[in-house]
Amino acid sequence: MLAGTPPGHNDSSEDSQLNTPNRLRGLVLMLLMLLMLVGACGGGSGSSSSSTTASSSSSASSSSSSSSSSSSSSGGSVASWNLSTGENSADLVESLSFQTLVIALDTLTVSSSSSLLVVGTKSGGVTPVTFNGSTVVTVTEDSYGLTIDSTLPATTLLDFALSGTYGKTITFYSNADFKLSLNGVTLASTDGPALNIQSKKRAFVALSGTNTLSDTTTWTARTLSDGTSMDLKATLFSEGPVILNGTGSLGITAAAKHALASDAHVRLRTGTLTLSAKKKDGIRANNALVMDGGALSITTTAGKGIKVEGKEDTTTPLGFIAINAGTLDITSYDKAITASWESAEDGSTTVLTDDPDPRVTINGGTITISTTGTPCDTCTDTLAPEGIEAKSVLTINDGTLAITTTDDGLNAGERLIINGGRIYVKSSTNDAVDSNGTMTITGGLLVADGASGAEGGLDCDANTFTVTGGTFIGIGGRNSTVTQSVSTQNTVSLSNAAAGLLVIRDTAGNVAFAYTIPESSAGVLLSSSALKTSTQYTVYRGGTLGSYTEVFNGLYLGSSSYTPGTAGSSFTINSTVTGL
Structure with missing residues (x-):
């Protein structure tokens, strides 16, 4: 076992050491779950439960809406989630209470103002923290950097408040959701990620002041306590969800891998996030990317801006992107935004209920996109620098979009729906707006400027093209023919x-x-x-x-x-x- 891995560490939760507010919260959640189960058993075919709002996001059109009680377009259950807005009550930090541990990186000292946490004396590079007489947190200095390991259960949540400058990796293990407060932090790792969260629990990252993370091209392999390889994907990497908010900023410069990655989902609620990736993607997530506000800027010189891969899951097959508000600016070599899971990834699998739903929904915000790579279908490593790609459904309900690409500006695998918004799309070599399935325009402003020849402004092959509202123009080599039988607005x-x-x-x-x-x-x-x-x-x-x-x-x-x-x-x- 390499240094940096807590001996015998596991990610299970305990039921002891409760504090009163979180005990009540747990009881309330259990009661709500019981009521939902009773409703599911007694409801008729038209009954459904509604998810708790996770943010003040815009309402999606009913043509693309999928609430927490519904299934994805490929048939899977999506408990707790609204796939069109990304609403998920578990992402709300406001209802949670935390006990704070302050870690000064300049001096590597630990302190706490909480009466529940007692910081012990550092010995052999290890600082213990006790709760009710038992050691529940260790802060360990090792050859890779700083390892923070919390075994507190979900009934007592911790806020790790970091400040100062550090030149190695900070690794987190936690049995429960936790808050990570960055208060003017500079992490410049010389080997591996700057922040390495090896916990599947939620990390609520609170931004205050100016914070920067960076790495180098040196990434030494590491192992977990069970001997398996440690997953290291990004300058800021987490095995669990990452929820960012605050009044401050976070800049991430990635020299070798992704700038920000999660094996669960990433959510930006408030704050300013600036990402630069030299070799890979700006943001990579398995389950979802949700933007409720704030400002997000991404620059990549070889990879994608945002990619949500989607993973088969019998409980929560996700794989979606929802942008509700905020300012998003992406300059990428490859695709700017993609929900990329394809049914072909099933191979010979006949079970469809576990398939993700790679949809993209734009409910608001200001989005500026530019792609720079040259499309190549015949290359060993194909390149398709599209603006926004959804392998299932791409829906635009509102927002201001300016998209300039070298491949398709907007692309949908199954359906493309424009209900509103102010949209400008320019493609230099391909279609401006392209659906491999149907296309529907019900509202909004749209200028679609496609390439000449076989490409064009508005393309849905020979599939149904419905127009019932909006003001738009498509120019280029050609446009698809509007389907007269289903259209109500003149073209x-x-x-x-x-x-x-x-x-x-x-x-x-x-x-x-x-x-x-x-x-x-x-x-x-x-x-x-x-x-x-x-x-x-x-x-x-x-x-x-x-x-x-x-x-x-x-x-x-x-x-x-x-x-x-x-x-x-x-x-x-x-x-x-x-x-x-």
């Missing part, structure tokens, strides 16, 4: 449009649609509620718009006057699909 398609101002105006002089085409486009598809059935329109090129309320990436909103340029085709809308 117009044009061919071979030159660059310049395009205006559609009725016989009374009212502007129904105006857009400046940035480059010559073989295919143009547009739609707006201002395009009325049984109304005659004329297409104009050039001219001058006298007044308007806004220009959204070339799309003019609220246009009220127009000095005509060159008149082109005239047409009357008699159906929801009009081709010119």
Whole structure:
């Protein structure tokens, strides 16, 4: 056994040493679980339980909503989770109470103001902490750095408050959820991760002041107490969930592996997180990435921005991404955001109930994405630098998105749904918006600028393309054909449009649609509620718009006057699909 591994350590919880607030909390949770079981047995086919809100996130549209009592699109149970918003009451830290241990990294000293915790004298590099006369925490200095091991049960939660500077790895073991307060911390590990959380329990990371984590390309292999290899994936790595909040900032610079990784899920509630990864991904998680607020900036020079892999699980098959609020800025070599699990990963497995649901839902926030890699399908290591990819369903309910990519801007494996938001997508070599299944637009603003040739602005192959609302335009080599039988809002398609101002105006002089085409486009598809059935329109090129309320990436909103340029085709809308 290498240094840094507590002898005989296990991750089981004890039932002794209770404190009153957490005992009551446990009893309440047990009662709620009992009531849920009773309701499940007595409810009819239409009954369902509702999950407790984990954050003040926006409500997702019913077309993509999946509550804690429902199943994922691949059939698995998703207890405690809402896959469309990421709501999970267990991620709330506000209802928890903690006993604080202060660890000063400059001097490697431990102290506590809690009357329940007694810090002992350091001996042989080990500082013991007792609770009711029993040693429950050890802080050990070894060749790899600092190892903090807590065997306290879930009835007494600890807050490890770190401050100062340290040049090695800090490793955590804990039998219970814990809080990790970073108060102006600088961790520059010379070998391995800066923060290494070897616990499957929740780590509530509270940010105060300016904090930085970094590593080098040196990563010596380590083993656990049972002789198995220690999992080391990122500069900040956790076996369990990582929930970040606070008023401070955390910067992570990864030289060898991912910047931030969890074998469970990652959640950003508040705070500022800046990640830079030289060789791998900015964020890698197995189960989920949820963003409720704060600011997240990611830069990668060889990897992806955010990747949620998804793992088969008979209890909670997750694998989703939900962005509810905040500011997200990603510049990545490979995909910027991907929920990547594919059914092909099942191999010959016939059981589907344990399959993850790799969906992505955008409920709000400001998202800016740029990918830089050159797509390559024939390379040994294929590269597809897409903007946002969901292997199942991609839903945009709200938010402001600016996406510039070298591959597809938006990509969905099964369904792509736009219910709202302000979305600009530009792809230099592929489709701007692409669904391998169906596409539905019910609202929002969308400018989709795709590549020429066989690529285009809006592509869903020959699958159903439904339009019931919104204002959008798709330009490029081509666009998919809108399905007339299921669409209720009028659409117009044009061919071979030159660059310049395009205006559609009725016989009374009212502007129904105006857009400046940035480059010559073989295919143009547009739609707006201002395009009325049984109304005659004329297409104009050039001219001058006298007044308007806004220009959204070339799309003019609220246009009220127009000095005509060159008149082109005239047409009357008699159906929801009009081709010119």
